Amino acid sequence: MQSGSPPAGAPCYLAPVPPRSAPFRRTLAAFLSAAIALAALSVETPAFAQKPHAGDAKKKKKDPPKAAQKAKAKGPKAAPAAAAPPAPVAKKAETPIEVKPVALNLPLTRLTLDNGLRVVMNVDHTSPTVAIAVVYDVGSRNEEKGRSGFAHLFEHMMFQGSKNVKKGEHFKLVAGHGGVMNGTTSPDRTNYFEMLPSNELALGLWLEADRMCSLDISQESFENQRKVVKEEYRMRVSNVAYAPSEIRLEEMVFQGYWPYEHSAIGTMADLDAAQLDWVKDFHAKQYGPNNAVLTIAGDFDATDATAMVHEYFDKIGKIQTSPFASVALPEQTTQRTAVMKDEHALTPAVLYGWTAPSMRESGAYALDLAAVVLGGGESSRLYQQVVRDKALAQDVSAGLERRRGPGLFTIDAQLTPEAKVGDVEKLIDAAVKDLAAKGPSAEELAKAQRRVQARLVFGLQTNGARARVLGEYETYFGDANLLAGEVARYLAVSADEVKKAVAEHLTTTRRTVVETYPVPDAKDEKKPAAGHLAPPATTPAAAPHDAAAPHAAAASPKKAAPVDPKKKGTAPAKKKADPRPKAKKPKKSSP
Numbered sequence: 096m097q098s099g100s101p102p103a104g105a106p107c108y109l110a111p112v113p114p115r116s117a118p119f120r121r122t123l124a125a126f127l128s129a130a131i132a133l134a135a136l137s138v139e140t141p142a143f144a145q146k147p148h149a150g151d152a153k154k155k156k157k158d159p160p161k162a163a164q165k166a167k168a169k170g171p172k173a174a175p176a177a178a179a180p181p182a183p184v185a186k187k188a189e190t191p192i193e194v195k196p197v198a199l200n201l202p203l204t205r206l207t208l209d210n211g212l213r214v215v216m217n218v219d220h221t222s223p224t225v226a227i228a229v230v231y232d233v234g235s236r237n238e239e240k241g242r243s244g245f246a247h248l249f250e251h252m253m254f255q256g257s258k259n260v261k262k263g264e265h266f267k268l269v270a271g272h273g274g275v276m277n278g279t280t281s282p283d284r285t286n287y288f289e290m291l292p293s294n295e296l297a298l299g300l301w302l303e304a305d306r307m308c309s310l311d312i313s314q315e316s317f318e319n320q321r322k323v324v325k326e327e328y329r330m331r332v333s334n335v336a337y338a339p340s341e342i343r344l345e346e347m348v349f350q351g352y353w354p355y356e357h358s359a360i361g362t363m364a365d366l367d368a369a370q371l372d373w374v375k376d377f378h379a380k381q382y383g384p385n386n387a388v389l390t391i392a393g394d395f396d397a398t399d400a401t402a403m404v405h406e407y408f409d410k411i412g413k414i415q416t417s418p419f420a421s422v423a424l425p426e427q428t429t430q431r432t433a434v435m436k437d438e439h440a441l442t443p444a445v446l447y448g449w450t451a452p453s454m455r456e457s458g459a460y461a462l463d464l465a466a467v468v469l470g471g472g473e474s475s476r477l478y479q480q481v482v483r484d485k486a487l488a489q490d491v492s493a494g495l496e497r498r499r500g501p502g503l504f505t506i507d508a509q510l511t512p513e514a515k516v517g518d519v520e521k522l523i524d525a526a527v528k529d530l531a532a533k534g535p536s537a538e539e540l541a542k543a544q545r546r547v548q549a550r551l552v553f554g555l556q557t558n559g560a561r562a563r564v565l566g567e568y569e570t571y572f573g574d575a576n577l578l579a580g581e582v583a584r585y586l587a588v589s590a591d592e593v594k595k596a597v598a599e600h601l602t603t604t605r606r607t608v609v610e611t612y613p614v615p616d617a618k619d620e621k622k623p624a625a626g627h628l629a630p631p632a633t634t635p636a637a638a639p640h641d642a643a644a645p646h647a648a649a650a651s652p653k654k655a656a657p658v659d660p661k662k663k664g665t666a667p668a669k670k671k672a673d674p675r676p677k678a679k680k681p682k683k684s685s686p
Contacts, residue, residue, distance in 0.1 A: 111259045113268060114297035189590075192541035196586050197552050199579045203565070204397050210413050211385025214404055215565050215575045217392040219558065225393035226558035227299040228288040229307070230566035232388075233381040235282045235361075236354035236500065237419055242369065244361015245377045247280040248324055252374075253287060253382075254278070255316040258309030262316070265302055272298055280359050283499045284570055290559045293394035297403055303389070304407035312378060317371050325366055332360065336439040337509070340446055340611040343433055345503065347607045348448040351425035354500060383414030390566040390575075393558035424450060424501050431607040436614050442489070443510045444611040445519055449601050451495055451502035455572065461588050461596035462495050462504055467543035468535045468593070469493040469526060470506060474542070476526050477506070485522065487514040499571050504601065516610050527601050534594030547585050 204216040235246050256262035269276045274291035289299045332338045342358050349356040389408070391400055427450070452458035470477045470493025481488045491508040506527075508519050535543065555561050555578075569575040 114301050189537040191589070192537045194541050194544045194548070194586050196582050197548060199552070199555070199582060201555075201561070201565070201576075201579045203575055204401075205569075205575065206401065208384065208405070208408060210409065210411055211383075212408050212411070213388045213569055214401075215388065215390045215569050216395075216397050216400055217390070217561055217565060218395060218397055219392065219561075220394045222558065223293045223394050224290055224558050225293045225296045225299070225391065225395050226288060226290045226562040227296070227303060228286055228390045228392075228559075228562035228566045229303050230284050230286045230388045230390070230563070230570045231382055232284060232386050232419075232570050234280060234284050235357065235359035237381065237417070238357070238361075238377075240353060240357075241365060242373060242377070243357045243365045244324065244359075245369070245374065246285050246381075247359050247361060248320060248366075248369070248374065249378060249382070250278045250280045250285055250287075251320040251323055252312065252316060252378075253306055253310060255320060256311040257306040258311075259305050260302065262311070265306070268298065268302065274299070282355055282359055284567060286563055286566065288559060288563055290557075296391070296395050296400060300391075300403050300407050304411065307382065307384065307387070307408070308411040310378065310382070312371075312375050314371055317374055321366055321369065324361070325363060328360055328363060328366075332358075334439060336437060336441070337444055337446075337611055340435045340437065340444065340609050343435060344446045344448045344505070344607060344609045347431045347433060347609070348450060348503060349424070349501070350427075350431070352422065352501070354419075354422065355498070355503075379414065380417035381414075383416070384408060384411050385413045386416050388566045388569045390562040390569070392562040392565065421500075427605050427607075429604055433607075433609045435609060435611045437611050438614040440611055440613045442512050442613065443514070443516050445508050445510070445516050445523075446609040446611070447506040447523065448607045448609075449504045449605050451504045451600055453500055453502060454497045455577075457588075457592070458596045458600065459495065459497060459502055460584050461592045462502075462600060463497070463547060464540065464543040464585065464588055465530060465535070465593050465597050465601075466493040466495050466504065467546050468539045469530060471543065471546060476530070477508075477523065480526065481508060481519060481522050485518075487511060487519050487522070491523075520608070524603075527597065531594060531598035531601065534590045534597075537590065540588075540590050540593065544586055544588070548582050551582055551585075 201217060204218075206214050208214065233246055235243065238245050254263075254265055256264070260268070266276070269289050269291065272291060272295045274289050274295065276287075276289040278285070278287040287303065289302070291299050332342065345358070346356055389404065391404075451462050467475065469475060470491055472478065473483075475493070477491045477493065481491050488508045488510050491506070493506045494504075496503040496505070506523055508523065510516065510519060555564060565575040565578060568578045
């Protein structure tokens with residue numbers, strides 16, 4: 096079946112007709128019988144919900160305990176003498192709490208075709224579906240200055256037709272055969288994926304191969320998708336509360352580090368200036384088999400799938416790639432601060448950002464756990480202090496965006512209308528300093544490890560998610576098998592390592608702070624309730640730009656926001672909720 100790879104740039108030819116569906120091995124009857132069996136399972140009534148028998152209650156009323164009758168006859172007892180206060184006990188060092196690891200069973204088959212295409216297969220017959228993902232080793236980090244947004248533009252262009260698939264037919268063929276599909280762009284990669292019934296594996300592979308070897312890059316498709324991306328920019332950045340502030344934060348955090356100091360969605364100016372020849376050149380250097388990883392996960396036979404991969408992808412020639420040119424991250428020695436006015440925001444907000452170690456460095460695991468301790472959910476330190484106890488914020492969150500290059504650690508607080516930014520910043524500063532000085536308690540660390548473990552495991556439960564993440568690990572690190580060891584690396588982190596990572600990386604001199612204020616009504620123009628920084632009245636609602644200030648693309652660790660905006664005594668009185676959507680990561684689709 097396997098043949099030699101064609102020379103670079105050689106045309107590839109696939110059968111012009113989509114492959115026919117294979118017989119579906121699972122039957123509807125099998126699924127119905129399983130559903131009926133599940134429905135028939137009885138649920139036991141919990142003990143606390145069982146009502147006492149009426150007769151028992153009467154019996155208890157009739158026959159009080161004999162001891163009680165005797166006590167009644169003797170009269171009340173004299174009060175006991177006050178006990179002496181216990182002697183102070185020296186505080187013992189906390190014993191670490193062991194978190195049991197969940198084993199990730201990810202059997203993989205890996206191979207590389209003669210044309211350089213790497214293939215990863217994960218067979219799992221749990222559900223009768225199969226997922227196909229193609230990860231191209233190109234993201235916004237590969238773009239040149241003045242040509243931002245090209246990787247994201249191609250995410251759109253890849254659905255505009257190819258030699259054997261007309262414009263719009265990719266969607267129709269996948270949906271018409273019971274599947275779903277999409278594509279996403281990040282600073283580090285671009286991916287495309289389909290989830291189909293298991294008997295449609297051939298269709299998915301044929302579609303991906305056809306657009307890999309014969310994408311339609313016409314002036315018409317280019318102009319059409321340029322307009323689509325510009326409208327997406329308006330929808331996800333220009334008209335979304337706090338989105339420009341998130342982009343501004345990343346621009347400043349990565350100031351001087353071009354790969355991450357510009358947004359994956361690009362800028363309006365660069366999109367307007369883009370020329371078709373530039374776009375073709377970008378595609379020719381990045382979108383080929385030797386710059387991609389194909390992943391298949393789900394219900395399929397590995398031998399059959401291997402034969403299909405050779406049949407559809409062997410004829411695609413290699414490309415002359417343009418490898419990523421790594422540059423050094425300039426050291427930050429003083430705090431960077433910006434003030435933004437946002438006409439879509441109803442309350443002030445404050446964003447903190449720090450650069451962090453790259454994905455698989457030890458400090459990254461410790462900081463990911465620190466983010467959970469500080470702002471991961473309603474039991475976190477910041478949520479308890481800023482939202483519940485002080486009622487100064489509607490929500491607060493912290494998180495680490497893990498990247499191939501330097502990561503991004505963020506803290507994000509959306510204030511209540513009367514709160515002062517300065518007061519919230521004091522509380523955030525104190526919480527970070529306390530964690531750096533004392534580290535997390537044994538209970539906090541164990542809780543954080545359990546949460547991260549759950550995030551990783553549940554994040555891999557679908558065939559589609561596994562295909563995408565395995566493809567990323569193969570692309571980033573050269574071996575998808577490394578994914579199975581991630582849980583163990585998090586559980587190996589100690590409280591001292593968390594303390595050390597926070598003290599080393601989350602310092603005041605390495606941080607960037609962006610304060611956002613609503614634009615006051617003309618009638619009721621008064622100073623916003625700011626702490627120590629009053630926003631200048633002339634500051635425009637900043638939009639991302641190529642400046643000496645840096646990047647953005649997928650912002651804060653999920654807070655309760657955009658697409659997946661990731662979220663979070665006396666709880667703050669429920670004020671009128673901000674009806675406007677919170678920022679979605681412009682790019683992206685962000686365990």
